[in-house]
Amino acid sequence: MATTEQTFHPDGRVELTDPAALANSPYANAELAPTRLPERNWTTYNYAALWMGMAHNIPSYLLAAGLVALGMNWLQAFITITLGNLIVLIPLLLNSHAGTKYGIPFPVFARAFYGVRGANFPALLRAFIACGWFGIQTWIGGQAIYVIVGELAGSGWTDASAIGGHPWTVWLSFAFFWVIQMVLIWRGIEGLRRFENWAAPLVTVAFLALMIAILVKAGGLGPILDQPSKLGWDADFWKIFAPSLMGMIAFWATLSLNMPDFTRFGKGQRQQVWGQIIGLPTTMSFIALVSIITTSGTVLVYGSAIWDPVELTRRFENPVIVTIGLIMAILATMSCNVAANVVSPSYDFANALPRWLNFRTAGLLTGVIGIVIQPWRLISDPSIYIFVWLSFYGGLLASVAGVLIAGYWLIDRTNLFLADLYLPGRRYWYAAGWNWRAVVATLFGSLLAVGGAYSNPGAGPFPTDGLIPFLKPLYDYSWAVGLAAGLLSYLALTITSPTRSPSATHAAPTF
Helix, strand or coil, X not given: CECCCEEECCCCCEEECCHHHHCCCCCCCCCCCCCCHHHCCECHHHHHHHHHHHHCCHHHHHHHHHHHHCXXXXXXXXXXXXXXXXXXXXXXXXXXXHHHHHCCCHHHHHHHHXXXXXXXXXXXXXXXXXXXXXXXXXXXXXXXHHHHHHHHHCHHHHCCCEECCEEHHHHHHHHHHHHHHHHHHHCCHHHHHHHHHHHHHHHHHHHHHHHHHHHHHHCCHHHHHCCCCCCCCCHHHHHHHHHHHHHXXXXXXXXXHHCHHHHCCXXXXXXXXXXXXXXXXXXXXHHHHHHHHHHHHHHHHHCCCCCCHHHHHHCCCCHHHHHHHHHHHHHHHHHHHHHHHCHHHHHHHHHXXXXXXXXXXXXXXXXXXXXXXXXXXXXXXXXXXXXXXXXHHHHHHHHHXXXXXXXXXXHCCXXXXXXXXXXXXXXXXXXXXXXXXXXXXXXXXXXXXXXXXXXXCCCCCCCCCCCCHHHHHHHCCHHHHHHHHHHHHHHHHHHHCCCCCCCCCCCCCCC
């Protein structure tokens, strides 16, 4: 069945009847246009492998290790991380649906609710956060390269003169790893898919090998699991649990928005849903358990929690083991970084300047901004990593997720008009290309979520009584507050103030 502009297939997927209808649109290019059906070929395994590649990485490892370093025992850290990933799976799957049904990336999906121009607001917000993540991952990968070369070259490399607080060889390693990733992203989305398919299993082996090595040194699993929590199960634990849970959810808050960038290539809803259910909670729980056991073991073996796996790998005396372990760490970092932190902002930046930027050039821009953000400062301490970086941006992006879920599922009932997402003056043009209701809802949700941002004395950039003191209690629940406030406020504003002109008269069936 077809309308004048879009075709509905029996499996529920929709495509433009004539792609040439967007040829003269200033808001379309080859990367942003809806994916044609023959190109939607990702299977359940592709999505599971994608999540394995994205979840089995050093920052994921640092999540669990950071909780142990903050005083949780293995069970408390495992519960916190597993619960967080089960919660974030809900908005992730809800927003993924549009990508598979219509073949559109996240910034185009956002146009339905923010406006064709207004979608640049959430897209660029998400893009700059991804740039921060790209920088963090690249810094970690560069450290691994620095250690590997140091094992082979000796003290002349590791004890090189310092620049900016680090040996100049660290900066060289950082730059080299940056270039490697830029080459991979230049190969495009299909090159990424092939890389993920073979890299993901190797990463799993590397983390398991590190855990086994620590188990041998610690005398088995028993002594590790017997370690008591420094926090107990009373008020000290619950004080840390809530903001830690929000941080765990926020870790994938970026992907909960832009997963349509990947699900647009899906063979069907079943493939992407099952691929993600298999891929995200299971692999994150696995890496959390490995990280918890390994980090807890370092307390027994070395007397303190070593939360950085690169630093931990350096403690082993055999240079072959160190080199192999860190090569795996580099693969893990690259696998996650290119998929999670370059693909999506590339679409986002291209959405802002579709005539000037394509997928590849926008990827280069992402890499440059990732350096400017100075990622080495963001992972200097576990409390800053979890409570400042993750909790703050999680609250911002949750309000965007609330708007998208309210608009797509509750207001539009999953019915979108593809051509109108790219053409001025149509259904999603609103007022000069902007829907003020979505912007206000996002700002309101963000204000409630992070307006009370606070830091413990000496542990972050925020005042101890919060940026806005009376909102301080909400900051411990930043992601949940942002999601609820964004969703409810957008729903209320849309119901009380009609949003669209009646110019689009053709109807679409619901699937």
